Amino acid sequence: MCFCNGVPTANKLVWDCVVRRGMKTSKTTLEKGRILSRLLREVVLYGLVLLVAGFLGNLWMTRGQVSGAPPGLSGQIVQPDRVAGGTTAGRLDLAAYDKPMLLYFFAEWCPICKLQNPVIENIAEDYPVIGVAMQSGDAGKIRRYLEQRGLNIPVVNDPSGRISRSYGVNGVPAAFVIGPDGEIRYSTRGYATEAGLRSRLWLAGEAGPG
Missing domain, CATH: 3.40.30.10 (Glutaredoxin)
Structure with missing residues (x-):
């Protein structure tokens, strides 16, 4: 016997039960994948923001420092x-x-x-x-x-x-x-x-x- 939503089914409906359970599992897996993908995009975005902020910050802080040929x-x-x-x-x-x-x-x-x-x-x-x-x-x-x-x-x-x-x-x-x-x-x-x-x-x- 197979139980779908707590209700016993006949053997001829076992396959339908398995399919429905598989669909629920696939949906859950897909949702987890979407969440992980969204988190990964956010991490990459924040990383790029930090890199740009660091570059611009250093550029501003060193704006008066010399370039080219160094003084003696x-x-x-x-x-x-x-x-x-x-x-x-x-x-x-x-x-x-x-x-x-x-x-x-x-x-x-x-x-x-x-x-x-x-x-x-x-x-x-x-x-x-x-x-x-x-x-x-x-x-x-x-x-x-x-x-x-x-x-x-x-x-x-x-x-x-x-x-x-x-x-x-x-x-x-x-x-x-x-x-x-x-x-x-x-x-x-x-x-x-x-x-x-x-x-x-x-x-x-x-x-x-x-």
């Missing part, structure tokens, strides 16, 4: 204690690398920079990175900061903010991706993800001379 980078160069060279005075050539490099502006007093620093240290394992310490005190203070934060990169001390202003940087953290030809390809302002910085560095290398 000279001054007191500070190295962590574990790196030979200590503190010297000189000029760094941003076009001296055969691969993309990152110019990282930070400050000792900047809380967001403390979150950004581990990302920069990871990037420095694969790409050249030069730091610029904006209004962060003397060489000793900067060196202690580098040691405490695990930043193993050369840093140009910018006590007056002169270098930062020449790059249009009025807030930190900020970063510039410089191509192998020495031209600025991309810039960021505020916290930047490791994936975002790595993708920009990769694109700068793939693009070739500007």
